[in-house]
Amino acid sequence: MTESFQQYIKIRTFLGYRPKEILVELQNAFGDEAPNYANVQRWSKRFRDAMDTPLGSPLTSQLNLETQESQSDRQLDNSDLNDDNDNNNTNALNSNKQK
Numbered sequence: 577m578t579e580s581f582q583q584y585i586k587i588r589t590f591l592g593y594r595p596k597e598i599l600v601e602l603q604n605a606f607g608d609e610a611p612n613y614a615n616v617q618r619w620s621k622r623f624r625d626a627m628d629t630p631l632g633s634p635l636t637s638q639l640n641l642e643t644q645e646s647q648s649d650r651q652l653d654n655s656d657l658n659d660d661n662d663n664n665n666t667n668a669l670n671s672n673k674q675k
Contacts, residue, residue, distance in 0.1 A: 581611050586623045595620040 581602065588598045595617040602610035611619075 578611070581615075582619055585616055585619045589620045589623045590627060 584602065585595075585598055588601070593601075595613065598620060599610065599613050599616045602616070
């Protein structure tokens, strides 16, 4: 159950909820089974600190991955264009030699 609490705290922290607000929600839902305030506060801080790192935020990670994929696609497209241009130049040279 601890992992479920951590995931809930992570999501709520990402959405901007404070540890005390998260704790009240957990206590309302789980009563005595909810983690104590010290744990909620510690996990929330850990997740908040992770979001502050360059690749910590889920959105940042996703955008970074999409950017890398776009760059790879562009590099492949550019190499295809270069290959086509090389082939066209070779064909043009061969045509001129035959004339």
